[in-house]
Amino acid sequence: MQEEIDTEWTWADHPMTWLDRDEIRLVSADAQKIHDDIASGLLVIHLHAHDGHTTVAVGTYRHADSVHLHGENHLRVVSGSYDTPGEAIADFERLYGDAVRPGPPPPTDTEQQTTQALTALSTSASANTPDAPAEPQAAKTEWVPVHAADPGDHEALFKDFLNSQPAWEKYRPYDETTIANHESLTLRVEFAHETGPRDINWTVAAYETPVSDRLWHSTATASTPTAIISALLDTVAAENVWGPRLSPRATEAAIAAATRPLADAGWKHSIDGRYISWQAPGPEKGGVQFDAFAAQTTNDSLPTWTIWGGHAVHQPTWQLQLSAHAPTSLVQDIAIEMAEGQGSRRARPAADGPALHTVQAPAPVAASPPATHLPTHGR
Known part of the structure; x- marks a missing residue:
């Protein structure tokens, strides 16, 4: 059952001018708790919108x-509470329609500035050490x-x-999107050009017949390593997508x-409530979650299924879902690539030795592309 909180006024237009100092502290403390819950994985974000x-x-x-x-x-607050994720997601999609995007929202300007400030402090502290090199070393x-991998x-x-x-035909309904349809009209690959690294730029869908409901679909962000996307496309191109499927009650x-x-x-296997996870061994973090x-x-x-690399499943550098x-064959092909594949990454030598460290810059916030939803019925 939904418990609604009145949010008819607009927070963006009214920066808490009606609150006294103690009340402002309480609102800010609640917003900080929400941020911390997301960062720790206690609160998993499914969808966002503007x-x-x-x-x-x-x-x-x-x-x-x-x-x-x-x-x-x-200014972030809880505006509604629901008993189940399905109920919350359905109401969210009803409220915000085509503006809905998967996953957590990109970092705000304030969050980026905070990250940059912390990075600058860290860089400054490193530069002041006696062993710091005078010149940056080449990547x-x-x-x-x-x-x-990059x-x-x-x-x-x-x-x-x-x-x-040759069995696939492409067309470009929008400047920012190209779509490829299989000649059977039961497979579709949509590619969005010039997206931000955290935005979805791949959407793949399969249909049992040209006029049936969608059978399954997959999405991937622009920061996903191409080897992972290639494993997905290779299986789709082999038309090995109507074989044994994981039913809604997967065994x-x-x-x-x-x-x-x-x-x-040797990936680490764990179960946490509704989630079954496999974590990559070694220092580089990545995983698969069911x-x-x-x-x-x-x-x-x-x-x-969420296949990811980066900090954690709820804070990934990239993800494919x-x-x-x-x-089963599709999930297995991607799992093989995750378990055995390698890729290249740009890095630079550390100041105090030969060890390599990835060059990481704060991800830019890109404007969300126009919504391009795949139809759930025949085209």
Whole structure:
């Protein structure tokens, strides 16, 4: 059951001028707690949008209620509470429609400035040490597990896919988007050009017939390593996407078959409530997560599989997600690449030795592209 909080006034237009100093501290403290809950993984954000004034989002507390969030930075508040994620997501999509985007929102200007300030302090402290080099050393390339690799050239990958697949026909309904349809009209790849690193630029969908409902779909962000995207496209191009599928009530045997490459490679397996996870060994963080709740719901806005690399599953550098009916062979092919693949990454030597460290700059906030939703019925 939803518990609504009155938010008809606009926070963005009224910076708490009606509150006294103690009340402002309370609001800011609540906003800080929301930020900390997201950062720690206690609150997982499913979707976000911009309502014309500020950022809104929907998320779920682990082992607790789902919530709607309203506002940014020190003005962020819980604007609604729901008993289930499905109910919260459905109402969020009803409220914000085409403005809805998957995952957490990109960092705000304030968050970026904070990150840059902390980075500058760290850099300044390092520069003041006696052993700091006078000149920055040139960047080099290192080989790392594929989940820690640089994104690579997605434009070139999509071009190669189209050139090597005569059974696929492309068209470009918008300047920013190119779509490739299989000649059977049951497979579709949508590629969005010039997106931000955290934005979705790949959407793949399969249909049982040209006029049927969507069977399964997958999305991936622009920062996903091309080797991971290639594993997805290779399976789709082989038309090996109508084989054994993970049903809404996926069995242990089906999940085990899909993730066997991870188990064989020694990935750490854990269960936390509705989530089953496989964590990469070694210092480079990456993983695969299966959401048992999402696998049983009819709302495919909740991803069943999340493949990721970066800080954590709720704070990824990149992510690829699959819906409930994704075929076992597809999940397994991506799992093989995650377990065995390698990729290149630009790095620079550390000041005090030969060890290499990745050059990381704060990700820019890119404007969200126009919504391009794949149809759930025949085209």
